[in-house]
Amino acid sequence: MRILHFYPGKDDMIARYVDMLLNVMAEYVDSRKSTDLSELKKSIKQWKPDIIHLHGCWEFTTFMALIHADARNIRYVFTPHGQLEPWIMRQNYWREKYPKLFLYQRKILKKAYSIIAMGSMEANCIKNYGWNNRIETVRNPLITETITTVDAGCQVFAVYNKVLNSDVLKLMDDKTITALSVLIKAGQALDEKWISDKEYNIVKGIGQNDWFRLLLYSYQEEILSTVMKGATILQFIIPDIDFSSVSFYLPEKHHKSRPLSSKRNSDANMEFVTVIKAAHERISHKKLTLSNVLELSSFLRTAIVQDDKIERYLREEELSEFAGRLMQVAADFTCLDVGFMPVTSINDRATRKIKRIITKHLEI
Template sequence: MIKVLHVYPKNDSLTARFIHLLMDKIESKATDNADEFKRLCREWQPDIIHQHGSVDVKWQADARWVVSPNGLRSTFDDYYAVVARSPLEAETLRALGAKRIEVIMNPLVTKQVDIDETAQKMMQVYQKVMNSNPLALMEEATKDALPVILKAAIHGDKRWVEQEIPIPSIQQPRLLYIYSSLEGINSLLEKGLSVLGMEQPAHDAFECYLPENYTVPSSITGTNIIGMLDDIQRNGITLIRLVNIYKALISDSHDDEKLLELIEENDYNALFVSVLQILKEQLHLDEGYFPCPPEDNNNTRRLRDDLQNHLRL
């Protein structure tokens, strides 16, 4: 169940009526009081805060925000979606710079829709919000399981991860499936789970919000590690790019000395030692495959942050 907390300004009876109609269809809570808002956030820990109209900027919470401006002509920060009441309002908001705009009409102000249709569309928005940036919602146990699963997939043999078996049961299979889809590693996830004899997550269709200009990551395959480092330099670090460097490092044709010469020639020393550190963390690359010692430095931290945050909105 997605826990939604509606917040709205005092003395706005129309908005209050609309919210309570929604609450009859979607299990949620609502308040127009800042103190109660803080209490509900602390005790109930909502997944989504849905802000209707203008509320005090001090109303902050560690949750995903959806905003219904209700005529406000201002920009908003740190939101996942903006809900416009009409196509005209959507155009106005778009001109103001708003992104991820959904048009959902209010049955109290138009006869074009009823509350059932409105609630269904609103629930779809909430689900899209919760499908977005899935890594941020993953429990540590699920995050810890992923490198083991991927390493088992790369080698095709669970003996490579014997010391890390059994891994915790995955309590968030849908999030793991969504994340692997967005990272372009679904086939690896399936193979790794199969190698480990673990249950496959359901491959249900999903919608989510994505950063502008997002494309499913791809990568150079084969053994050309310099080309792969070029790819990371140009297009950023992703799991699939790390996987393919891992595969190249463990291939029978790989030559450490030759690689280090090429890295020196291409001035990739700083990048490569940081990539090795990320490979160690994200895919548990064994030390025997390190052509040189990895380094955890400012460049590594930047790559780590890029990897963790590139699906953020």
């Protein structure tokens, strides 16, 4: 893990705090610090940090550091260092704090993956703004004896891990995402004969960190059991991890996945149409999930349907094109073969929009 600390360099207490974190985390985190933007840009380009930790409020250079991090898809953690405490906020509020708050300080708060407050009063103050609820409290051992430097370092490190365990799809490369689709296919087919040598080698080629992210994402999307079955079918030894004990952030408006069909229909053709109708309703509310796509592909791999009847039913419901787009989505996310598709797949702009809705389910 590579952490780049940034602060403007004017506050001696912040400088001491950053040095303290660098020292206590030296054995398990690769950390550096920057105090000016040119140094920050150089470190981002050459060192490629996993997280940028911004310190202190009311400095425009901190906002510029955010812009550089955001442009390169680097996550950032923000520590106000008590500068959002109510008594400080009241000082020169209308002449200084209010303009800065709404020009850039608000954006720093809103876009942070996590905000580390140093006390409950500051945490409550930040929460009351309503701009970001991802707030952690870690006391400053330089000003209180209620926590040691070692414990403070461990708690901040836990926040870093929580940030990197959130919205993990963005941290997965194309190869790992393809490996996930192959594992889903194997987990639904329940037979390795359906997996080509090329597909098998893609899964074989991913590393330990890739496995962790793949499995964590599967857990968060409620498809872990299928992925685990796929790994077992393909005889991969995977990490034994209790994901219920792994901390991560979910979007503020996160919704759990609900099945598309709650009961089986004796007519498989009508059940397929029912699933398509339910998916269409979900997509209109931007609530279609990866778990729903697996439900659809699992049904198509096992059900016996009549293409002509389905085509007629879909035409009557004006869902023919939407069903075709879902076939493409199922192919992309679960490696569903053309032979299982009762309608021709459609890959167009609307299809890509459906895929974006699905992939944004866990987006922070």
